[in-house]
Amino acid sequence: xxxxxxxxxxxxxxxxxxxxxxxxxxxxxxxxxxxxxxxxxxxxxxxxxxxxxxxxxxxxxxxxxxxxxxxxxxxxxxxxxxxxxxxxxxxxxxxxxxxxxxxxxxxxxxxxxxxxxxxxxxxxxxxxxxxxxxxxxxxxxxxxxxxxxxxxxxxxxxxxxxxxxxxxxxxxxxxxxxxxxxxxxxxxxxxxxxxxxxxxxxxxxxxxxxx
Amino acid sequence: xxxxxxxxxxxxxxxxxxxxxxxxxxxxxxxxxxxxxxxxxxxxxxxxxxxxxxxxxxxxxxxxxxxxxxxxxxxxxxxxxxxxxxxxxxxxxxxxxxxxxxxxxxxxxxxxxxxxxxxxxxxxxxxxxxxxxxxxxxxxxxxxxxxxxxxxxxxxxxxxxxxxxxxxxxxxxxxxxxxxxxxxxxxxxxxxxxxxxxxxxxxxxxxxxxxxxxxx
Numbered sequence: 001x002x003x004x005x006x007x008x009x010x011x012x013x014x015x016x017x018x019x020x021x022x023x024x025x026x027x028x029x030x031x032x033x034x035x036x037x038x039x040x041x042x043x044x045x046x047x048x049x050x051x052x053x054x055x056x057x058x059x060x061x062x063x064x065x066x067x068x069x070x071x072x073x074x075x076x077x078x079x080x081x082x083x084x085x086x087x088x089x090x091x092x093x094x095x096x097x098x099x100x101x102x103x104x105x106x107x108x109x110x111x112x113x114x115x116x117x118x119x120x121x122x123x124x125x126x127x128x129x130x131x132x133x134x135x136x137x138x139x140x141x142x143x144x145x146x147x148x149x150x151x152x153x154x155x156x157x158x159x160x161x162x163x164x165x166x167x168x169x170x171x172x173x174x175x176x177x178x179x180x181x182x183x184x185x186x187x188x189x190x191x192x193x194x195x196x197x198x199x200x201x202x203x204x205x206x207x208x209x210x211x
Numbered sequence: 212x213x214x215x216x217x218x219x220x221x222x223x224x225x226x227x228x229x230x231x232x233x234x235x236x237x238x239x240x241x242x243x244x245x246x247x248x249x250x251x252x253x254x255x256x257x258x259x260x261x262x263x264x265x266x267x268x269x270x271x272x273x274x275x276x277x278x279x280x281x282x283x284x285x286x287x288x289x290x291x292x293x294x295x296x297x298x299x300x301x302x303x304x305x306x307x308x309x310x311x312x313x314x315x316x317x318x319x320x321x322x323x324x325x326x327x328x329x330x331x332x333x334x335x336x337x338x339x340x341x342x343x344x345x346x347x348x349x350x351x352x353x354x355x356x357x358x359x360x361x362x363x364x365x366x367x368x369x370x371x372x373x374x375x376x377x378x379x380x381x382x383x384x385x386x387x388x389x390x391x392x393x394x395x396x397x398x399x400x401x402x403x404x405x406x407x408x409x410x411x412x413x414x415x416x417x418x419x420x421x422x423x424x425x426x427x
Binding site: 007008009010012013014015016017018019020021022036037038042073075076077078080081082084088089090091092093095097098100101104105108109138139141142145149150152155156158159160162163165166167170171198199202205206 | 221222223224226229233237238247249250251346354357360361362364366368369370372375377379386387392395414
């Protein structure tokens, strides 16, 4: 057993889900390395993925901000009318102890996706520009990955659909500009997540500054 | 397409005397304490993992009970105030004739959460004793649980949208009931419980038993 300052085994790759070990063969761009045992995707390099992800991240940044502020949905029954934004919806649980729930929903829908986008920009921009990784980039990327399951914009979008079905009999529902922004946002978030090859990012972060 | 290939039987990292970081997948020799690349703690198998799974599972289950007993939505119309629980709301919908929507609600807020509790319990038990279910199926089950877990939050979002949107002065107003808080907590703790489960244990169990038999 070697000490803790040992060198990493660069020649191996281990499936994080089932612990199967393989000799590392780097797939060409467009190919995928898949675990034979549990079919987890291990490496999916893409040409120019970095630039595309950065572009998508900026788009997401703009869309999140706009979608949070502009009117999202409106409802009207017999003259009475009410318009809400995504933030209003997130902050619906405002009385008493339910305020905790309000803050949680706002985080899940808006702030966690926003944080993830900012973190991935921080990590990816230096890598794409062939600069040494930004300071604490590894921690930033780790945080972005840890937040992944808690970023729930797409679930909120489906929740909207269900809520609309529920009240469409009772009242007339109108869509504000933020509704369409949010729909676009959900697509971009999913695409961005699928473009990102985690192994390649970690690999780039692990290298000492090349200059 | 699949390039990560090895002739013959697939070996576990532990048999090769290496250990992989669960966060960034860097491979280190056995005995390494922390991953030098991402700083995450490196461990072979998380021995306390099952305890955490069960603890979080129990909290999730405890929150799920009040989530069903308290009202989820409070609907105030001109003359009446009506409170409905998850199941109560679905039954009402059936009485009104919208069986489809009622079924969706029952599946999403009752069947799936219960199935999730059972699936996590089954996985946690299956790694400590012989199981007739194959490892591949259990791995698949784990991935389904991990994937579906987040989607239970949909109920909370529906309540949030309804109660912010339907605020029409005196005519009708919907506000959230205490069950929404417990339901959200239940979903969050079940997600944490699933995340605490070290899925590599599924693939160890058999080997561990074989090794034990050899010693006996």
